[in-house]
Amino acid sequence: MYADNARISHRQLFRQTVTALLGVYFFFIPMEESLRGRQGVLCLVSASLLYLFLIIYFIRIRNFFSRPEKYLGRLWGRIFLLLYVSWLWMAGICLLLLISRLTGRFLIEGSIPWLVILLSGLGAWLGSHQGLERRGRMGEVCFLPLLLILAGMLVLTVSGMKLSYLREMGPLSFSGWAEGTWSAVCLLLPFMFLPAALGSTEKPGNTGKLMGGSLLLLMGLSALSLVILQGSFGLGGYEHKDYPMVDLMSGVRLPGDFLQRVDVFWVAAALFSLLFALGSVFFYSHELLYRGGMEKGTLLPFAGMVITALACEYSGVSLDFFLDLNRRVYGPLLLFLLLAAGYFTGRRPGAKESRSKKTDRSVDRNAGENTDRRAGQNAENRAMMKVSRAMVLGLAAIVLTSLTGCGISLENRVFPLSFSADYREGHYQIIYGIPQLSGVTGQDKGDTEASREQAVVYEGLTMEDAEEDFQENQENYLDMGHIKVLLLGQGILENREALEGLLEYLEDRPSVAGNIYLFSCKDNEALMSLDGQGVDSVGDYLKGILENTLDKQETRAVTLQDYYNAWHRGEDFPPLWEVSVVNKKPQIRQNS
Template sequence: MYTDNAQISHRQLFRQIITGLLGPCFLVVPVLPGMTGRQGVLCLLTGAAVYGFLCIYFIRIRNFFQNPEKYMGKFLGKIFILLYTSWLWFMGVCLLLITARITGRFLIEGSNSWAVILLAAFAAYLGSHQGLERRGRMAEVSFPILLLILGGMMILAAIQVRPEYLEEMGELTFAGWARGSWQVLCVFLPFAFLPAALGNVKRPGDTGKVMWRAIGLITGLLILTIILLQGSFGLGGYEHEEYPAIRLMSGIRLPGDFLERVDLFWVGALVFGILFGLGSVFFYSHELLVRIHQEKTALAAGGAVVLGALACEKAGTEPDFFIRITIEIYGPLLFLLLLLAGFTGKKGRAVKTGLLSLVLLGLSGCGISLEDRVFPLSMGVDYENGHYRMVYGIPQLSKVTGQNKEETQSGEEQALVYEGLTPGDVQERFNENQENYLDMGHIKTLILGESIMENREALVEFLGFLEENPAVAGNIYVFAAEDMEEIMSLDGQEADSLGDYLTGILENTLDKKEQEAVVLQDLYGAWHREEEFPKLPEVTVVNKKPSIRQHS
């Protein structure tokens, strides 16, 4: 709750920045592509330098964020803030997912992710309503402890460093530097919300040094993290890890071994930092909505964040998806909005109106219409003679949309077959031979052929291809078939769409055959844990129709 008298000191601002950003940055930056070795260090320094210059700009535009409707008018001011705040809601979902994954994997093994999400959201939302001054005092008290644990254990991690690993320089290219620097700018996007807070800081015109110190400390600790990761595991030894920084801490042993799992303190501090950042999401979301007189929608927005996190957890969405969207969409959008905020006066209002119209036009053109998409409801894959063979079961568009329109012959259900050395090659060949965009977000069933089931390496590569595609849901039913193409050839012929048909059979008998239901997320889990893949229900042909029988 911002009031004219609610102000925080420079020290409280500094500690709020560090407390809210350090935890997420420790998790995200080390796994960014190309952020290794000297190139990673250079990218971090470049990103920090850019934000160092932007700090002066942030001070200049702070008044705009105090009353955007005054500078842009009521309608455009509301649109501006809603676009700006949407990234906060987006990252709120991401932080809740990260909290659930880390808690279930490192702190409370086997914990219900939905319960963790609800508890984390409840705690963060309550904390966000303590007022600006109380949040400042909370950060002031917790900052020394948080920095002692997070920073102190990094010093202990230096014991694991092997000097010969530090001699590896790694690649350094202009393209890699440019891409990595942009990624750092996008990961540091929370700094773009500082103009919204500077109006409630004592002596806001003197906050440049505060922001520079915060950027410098975070950048320095991240550079140290990259150096420690390389020194402990070598280049190529940690890039495949989902949480390399946590793995680094798991190898720390205190003198005397009186605490075997000292890394849990680091993970606990990390989760606290993430929760504080989540509280900042709810807090600044509410405050920005207050400034466009939409504070009554703040609770609904918070609820939507929680529901979004629960839905993404159920669908198996990875937090990496949100990072990619930030880099590809929200990064350019927020920097354009920041530029927009710098124009003032009558001429500035005209420029703002034009630029905001371009933003809205660009957003409206980002999508691909239904008529320009193809929606496979089933997919079959096999691997023979070093090649993947993939079959897409494409139904009529009316089957997907629920519209009962007459289709032309070209719209009839069909099974399209393509081959390639890798799953990516297969998809490229599909795109080269089809005029419509392949939308894999509606797949209901996946049929694995006998050969790929016997070749774990090929199956793992295919699973990796699916996991990298954010449109592919984790709740797709998976089946095995001795002759995958024979099964897929039935799509839309004697049976309805194969995806709907098999899903209907399985779900109608789920009580009796619950142990037979295997979803794609089960295969992901077995792959990452290096366990044996679960047995799949087998699909056969009976009376020219697909039938589910014993496990394969």
């Protein structure tokens, strides 16, 4: 089933394509303003139909990309390749930025952006010299687990959809459809590099079905994600978000509910897909430059991508800039280059033989020439790998030195399981429900002084000021990734501006999951004082009561994501269930 050296099978090409592009489209398609609602789905369908017809054309021009200089001459062949490959360089810069920002925001809080960019770029560059067959096997092995995580968790989000949101039709016009279709066509530009990949594929003339299958799978999942985003957030509910799919995943609950933030699994899988895509960018950039006889200068563009990404990160360049550049410049440019490739392929002079025989002989000649050149490159690659290993060891030493002592161990963190917020006399009042570790583990058997401590209220004009008040009295790092319930006082519920300030504060902290439950409370301080006294943890206690009585609930419990949706859509906030203290125990009362 595995392919020979310098060749990949049809299945490997299919799995490589899906593995590299699945994460890319999950992040970038929701960013396009013209791809929203029913119009967005229609535009994806239109662009997919166009590319299904183009697949036949891609197969016809595949020989051109084996040796462009044979059709255009040495100078124009190299110019053609440089223009063609420049899209890969732009995509590499964009992917490096996205990987760095996702890592720092969702996976490793406080990570150093330049270090993430440098490590990602170096890893992708080293992978570009590993050979096509190794890359094919890697894509084949990683495809199924990646698809199960990304698509499986996407299916789990269906339960959070609202029928009323799905009924919102949104705008639909010819101009909007045309603009959205062009945006979708430009997002599918990676498929325009398939003619270059077909030269290294077994029986390239029979790849139409697998290319169409990969396109339909990717666009089908992308269209499904747009439908689920609308059903979960509503039209106008996610346009402001930088990464809508991550916010969508923050509302997922896995069976057993053993982890509050399950979105980290989806983000990690999507990040792996992005890294695989980055490796594809570096690999095919190296491959195309090699075909044009420019293999000695392959290191320069790789270094340029990393340096440019570092400059863009320092300058705060938005990812929308690259989407706009892709739509305005590279969409027309790549279409023109592919049309030119088809034109010169058709004009190629040859002997008085049939087109099929001429094509077969051309492929054989190219294969022989490439084999000779590959043999010469193998020795160069072995020497380069020795240098690469030395570079990796040196960089690893630098990284380990820079990271020493920077991690925050568990004993130096505090994990609130509940969070209380109120607004009185122009000040936010917050309480963190941090249970005593001994009480939670059952080791605290006596009535100690610590177990009788009252909840401490922290105040500030803004939520940031209130948090700073807490930090001034706390030596440990505040980790809000385990909060299970949010308690809102009457003061903040009656002041929409203050409530929106709280929601903005929480939304800017990815560690706070969107699936935590919200309750109202008339006496927050008395309720939060039960931590370590009446109950081990107010957060665990309230969540346990709620989930043990799901069958008896007349109305659905409100989550933080419900409040986010109402805030961004300008709707009234849904009523909350009320929590009070009865016999030193929290008690929940449903609102009618």
